[in-house]
Amino acid sequence: MKARIFEIKRFAVHDGDGIRTTVFFKGCPLKCVWCHNPEGIGAHPQLAYYDNKCIGCGECVRVCPTNAQNIANGVHFFDRTGCLACGKCTESCLGDALKLYGKEMTVAELLPLLLEDQDFYENSGGGVTLSGGECLMQADFCAELLKQLKEYGIHTAVDTCGFVTKEALDRVIPFTDIFLYDIKARDEDVHIKCTGQSNKRILENLRYLDALGKSIEIRIPYVPQWNDDQIEKIAHLLSDLKHITKIRVLSYHNYAGSKYASLDMENTLPSLLPSDEETEKARQILKDMTNFSVST
Amino acid sequence: MLLHFDSQKNSLDGQFEMPHWITDSGLSTDELESLVSELEQAYASKAIIKAKTLALLADKAQIAIDADDIFQDKLMGSGIMKSQRKRWENEAKERYLATETAEMRRAWKEFGAYKGEADYGHTSPNTRLLLSVGLTGLLERVEIASQKEGLSQKQKDFYESCRIVLNAVITVAGRLAEAIRPYNVENSKALLSIASGKPQNSYEAMQLLILYFFMHEYIGGTRVRTLGRLDVLLYPFYKNDTENGVYTKAEIKEMLKFFLYKFWVAKVPFDLPFCLGGIDADGNEVTNEISYLIVETYNELNIYSPKIHIRVSEKTPADFVKLVLSCIRGGNSSFVFVNDRIAIKSLMNVSIEERDARDYVPIGCYEPAVWGVEIGCTGNGGVNLPKAVELVFNNGRDLKSGALCGVETGKIDSFEAFVSAVKKQIAYMTRRAMDYVCKIERHYDEINPDPLLSCQYEHSVAQGVDVYEGGAKYNNSSLYFYSIASLTDAICAVKKLIFEQKRYTFDEFGDILRANWQGHERERAIALRLSEKYGNNNPTADAIAVEFSDFCAALINNKPNGRDGVFKAALFSVDHYLPISKRTMATPDGRLAGEPLSKNLCAVTAMDKHGVTALINSVTKMDHAKFPTGSVLDIVLHPSAVSGEDGLEAFYGILMTYMRKGGFAMHGNVFLAEDLKKAQAEPEKYQNLQVRVCGWNAYFVNLSKVEQDAFIRQAENSL
């Protein structure tokens, strides 16, 4: 069994408690306008090309099995249509201008990488987080990986958008210590506008996890003009739940622009950024309307 | 009544730049100097001359009073004894070691290869004994010891010199007491009290520490001495004072402000350390109420010197460590954490008894030495490890001058042969530096007798032998090995490019390096992005670092020095890596001639591509306990990684993981590359931005462009 992984981030300190390693799985059923991991949306591997880093060395042209990489008069250009995403060019690129997002990996390959930082997890109350994209689109793999991590006594977190089948959740529930659960909107029409999908299933799954007594950390991206009118409604929704450990309000930023460009993807990032006061106000509303701790 | 710090603060600032010398209180420097030269003619024993010089200054030099301060310390004549020693040192070198000294100068100043030198600094005076028995108590001990039958003339001179210097300090205390009386009766009383007996309370204890320190450091002229374990020293006074209504906690905090600020405004060389926390000789943790109070007070003062070493054992309270981490996170990078377990083990590796080892203090940047029992001498020079690679490629010659600097290791045809040739070069350079240190140390009796230090060392007083002649219980010396990461990366590149990928022969690669990669830009780019680099948890690179660190340690640990002690290895570079970098040609890892080599245990700048956890996993594969003079890892963290309560836990997790995995010492910097760039562009707006340079701290805006750039690149790499 293999999964498609696009990144392994060490010393992750914002994906659950303590020092963690986060594994990013490729493929996501939603398409949020503000997505800052566009490389995680598509299920298939993609080659990213950062043209500002290219030094025109031509190494990629030498190794590429197709005609995707070209150089003419010392100027390099990349033609994505011919690219097989085999990754050969990334190993030889002398400018670090090429990066392959999406590598097939087995549990046996992944596990030793995650164990390397086990001492850090233990000394900081951290562990491993599965994220994405949407990791639960590859739920069988996640379940196996989480099970093996638990055998080493490692704390596990699953970061999910919730737009997954109940079966997928059931697969990982026994091996997951905490769910990091994204809530983007309460109103269905707003949710569809922001993500392309209804939130019905997401809310059902949230209640399901809560009813089972699983620990849940809620994460709310705060994006002006998109979901900023949803905070009170979300707070109302959450106030009925019992197993929320914490609510985080993530202030929207638009740093991901260059990633869209490197992947030739249409940049959908909203331009309006929230002010500190706005996000702080959103946190305050959540604090007042629920009894949960709220942080950044 | 004691003065209130906040209202005095501004008037304390200039006290060392423009002391208020009382002109009719004594002679000026010129007059003193001529009296000193008369003295030098009158006596044969250097110890006696030195003691009498101090006594002369104590009796006759002008004093200054700081009426706005609550501690007094100023006697004119700073520099006189330092130049006296310098003169004696030059005489001894000329007489006994002229050719060796010339070789040594060339090896360092021209080749940047290795250095051996005398070290009279880096000591850990027995301040605990000083505070428990006082100046008069020390004097009594000298008297008793000197009653012994059958003493040699040298021993008699030794005791006489101790007697003279202790009386000199007492004299100065008396003169200062007299002069301050019209302004501050309480200060005057405290000075009189320490002139006539042991200190009675926190205030007198601090005044005695200050007086002794400045007499030794400024008048005695040997630099870098620690105050010792400050929380251990002050706690008994603090406890007694607060329990018996002598002083309240708030009053003691006020005194601490003046105390710490004194060292700050004095700009003590290398930020003089003291330490807090850790276990005592019995294995019990010492952290106490005053440890917290010192850190809090220091942080409130918003100063970066003196620096503070924090000893961390498994028993050190987590909230104390976190208090310090939160200061670092707030921008005060003057703290270093030293790992008790490893420091103690390292000292035991050079035959120091366990109870003694547990009572170590870091005596310079990071180097542990037994408090008041060992003369550590941790600044005897070192060896530029990457230079060994240059020497192998050039058959033992320094590339720039063509002069023989190492040994001829000839043509290399296998990786094994390369490794063994590099080792030969390192061993040769180390041997040369050690030999020189041994030779010069044998003449310490003619260069640097130090009765003011010796009279605090019980072993020295019992034997009647100066601490610089082997009178201490442990009389050790040290050498540093510089730039282990650059050495590792260079060897990895040779292994991969020449012997595995066979891109070029040994000679061809030598030509590329001699050309400083000119015309070989593609080859250089390939070398730079090899994955076998130190600091990435890469097994190949880490195995080389382990092999060479073990090799270096074994070259010197426990080898005899020139003072009845042994050598101790260190694996750090302080700021020495900058001058030697300039004198080291291009290296196989893609570095250009003159570019900075790696510093301390850090990776080559920006070559640790997998973050701080991989860096720590890499670095801790080496056995740090094999470096009894220490090592240190500097980490740079992004503010967002350590912000909030969670961030503090993460910071604590990083530190404790480093310690538990066997790391020796760590210091942390928390800043944004963006801020550093802005500070470089607009220094006037960033006057307060501090960074930890090497063993000491500095304001970022005061660094050279090269150093600033290195910090920026390191910070850019921090996420």
Ligand code: SF4
């Ligand atoms: S990923 Fe493979 S196919 Fe695509 S450009 Fe690189 S080498 Fe060519």
Ligand code: SF4
């Ligand atoms: S290998 Fe990299 S740097 Fe070289 S031409 Fe291709 S993309 Fe540019």
